[in-house]
Amino acid sequence: MLPAATVQSLMRADHGDPFAVLGLQGPDEDGAWWLRALLPGAQRVWAVAAEDGRALAELQRIPGSELFEGTVVGPTERFAYRWRVDWGSAQSELDDPYRFAPLLGxxxxxxxxxxxxxxxxxxxxxxxxxxxxxxxxxxxxxxxxxxxxxxxxxxxxxxxxxxxxxxxxxxxxxxxxxxxxxxxxxxxxxxxxxxxxxxxxxxxxxxxxxxxxxxxxxVAAPPPAAPVSPARAAANAFDAPMSIYEVHLGSWRRADGGRWLTYRELARELVPYAAGLGFTHLELLPVHEHPFDGSWGYQPTGLYAPTSRFGSPQDFKFFVDAAHEAGLGVILDWVPGHFPTDAFALARFDGTHLFEHADPREGFHPDWNTLIYNFGRAEVSNFLIGNALYWLERFGVDGLRVDAVASMLYRDYSRAQGEWLPNRHGGRENLEAVEFLRRMNHVVGTERPGAVTIAEESTAWPGVSRPPGGDALHGLGFHYKWNMGWMHDTLSYLGRESVHRPWHHDQLRFGFMYAWNENFILPLSHDEVVHGKRSLLGRMPGDDWQRFANLRAGYGWMWAHPGKKLLFMGGEIAQEREWNFEGSLDWHLLEHGPNAARHAGVQRLVRDLNAVVRHFGALHRRDVDPCGFEWIRHHDKEHAVFAFQRRDDQGGVVVAVANFTPVVRHGWRLGVPCAGTWREVINTDLAVYGGSGVANGERVAEAVPCDGLPFSIAMDIAPLATQLWAPAP
Missing domain, CATH: 2.60.40.10 (Immunoglobulins)
Structure with missing residues (x-):
């Protein structure tokens, strides 16, 4: 018979060791096996043999409780049994959870x-x-x-x-x-x-x-491990073209009535759309489960669960597989830096600061009112690194873009003096976060070769995309880093009236001073089209013609520039208004309104830029190698004209010319590296893109030295336009 205190402890649900008293216990000194079950609502309970259902014993209720117990005499070894329960209105047979041995090895x-x-x-x-x-x-x-x-x-x-x-x-x-x-x-x-x-x-x-x-x-079974596709691994290589379409699944397009599209509907609509525009990858804003729509997924409470907003985990796997079949890689935004304070989630999980730091100077993020993971705790680091591997292995995604890396690296990030704790050396660097990121990147690199990790890191931390080196703080092991400096400088320059641009020439030149310090992705991301920043088109100065021309010239400049490319959804149709996560992109702009042809022209330009970058190795094979770039003209502040050449390792060359004023330059002579016929492979001013149509077609390079090169072309430089030239085949 159980002691009364044990019975009450079980009934209060504060007994810490139920396997010590429930299920099959014994045998005692008399050779009896005790059977006990806690079955609230049961009227009568019998133990029956698991193999044939024969009755073994009727259990008796312990007075004043919902516990039943009885004895079986005779067996010399443990035996399998079930409960037969009379609930008053019905009977059922149950397998007892407390008859099973420990499960974890x-x-x-x-x-x-x-x-x-x-x-x-x-x-x-x-x-x-x-x-x-x-x-x-x-x-x-x-x-x-x-x-x-x-x-x-x-x-x-x-x-x-x-x-x-x-x-x-x-x-x-x-x-x-x-x-x-x-x-x-x-x-x-x-x-x-x-x-x-x-x-x-x-x-x-x-x-x-x-x-x-x-x-x-x-309850859901995790998907089986997905094998690494050689084609997908090759698509992530440093010398491969990479043009990323960044998407928030809930607002890319809505169905009739404003409901979200499901993962399977997105597989049928988003995937062919992005592939048709020539993008190589989709990047998804976080798909981890999250309670607050307005966080866009960046405050996750279910790091291992694809959000149920769009379907089941199997549906999400269907989406990833569909993207791969269409030739698209899938990159997920991943949030290991912080988590929300929701009471049902990780905060003070077991009554202690289990996942987060106890001291708010380390464990609370003032910008987002979230909690910061304790990266120095092995189990927490294990939870996060295992999660990275889970998405890569089980869903077959091709990469992870790690959010807010700068907030992880600095203990004083967004904190005033006295609101943060220094590291063990007295510095501001978060040494535990550094070690966590290095280990995560090592595990991904060794366990999932071919996958990539990408850092959204907004400071000058050295070696973000370099292997760890001798210096304890250098080298985090990411494959790529977002080039936030390039993004800010470029958008600032393009947002100026053209008459002021000669005084800000260095904003476009400066990025080349550090363009190969890291392996860069050039991002025009979701962060640049919200919170009053306006859409990309909305940032452009001038009348409608100039706004669209500036945007097209900026895209041409971006696609010609060394580095992989990323464009947030809506940018490809020149969205007029800021992104709204609660609605859909303004697809009607392509068909209705005074600028419909211009919006459609920008969309066509993005498609053609992607095609040209794929076709010409010079525009992607040496993105991370300074040997693939050389200035032709960078000092022409007066005319706001830039020109450079891109080269690959197989003799290919492309020359880019950008004119950031609305003035046509007729008969402009520009140096080129070789003789022969050159053709204009992209001109963002073409009429099919909504431009004025100042075009060149083909021109023959003359043996007239210019810009330090032995040959030159006399060309017409289009207004507010970027032109790409390549030797004719």
């Missing part, structure tokens, strides 16, 4: 405790499995300071008394196998936390979640 426990389990998602979370021939779900959660953890969900009336878990003290993980739970079931973990409070938490490792405002996790 010694190696898993060791690696989880050490924080070196490269795939912790294989051990933690909710996994549909078969144990001893019984179908069910294995639940496991890291909560080392909780006094008790239970699985609650639709399958047990959200009652924390029914399924308390077993603590694996070696690593602070609680586990339980619950038979008969089906995929799709909603669940949470109910914790009696370190402070004695009963709290409900979503599963940090949940592979699916319910749609907001619901906050429960959903």
């Amino acid at each position: 010694e190696l898993d426990l060791w690696l989880l405790a050490e924080g070196t389990h490269q795939r912790p998602f294989q051990a933690l979370g909710a996994h549909p499995v078969v144990v001893d021939g019984v179908q069910g779900v294995r639940f496991a959660v890291w909560a080392p300071n909780a006094r008790r953890v239970s699985v609650v969900g639709e399958f047990n009336h959200w009652d924390g008394r029914r399924h308390p878990m077993r603590l694996r003290r070696e690593c602070g993980v609680w586990e339980l196998f619950i038979p008969a739970v089906a995929e799709g079931a909603l669940y949470k973990f109910e914790l009696l936390d370190a402070q004695g409070a009963v709290v409900l938490r979503a599963d940090p490792y949940a592979f699916a979640a319910e749609l907001r405002p619901g906050t429960a996790s959903r």
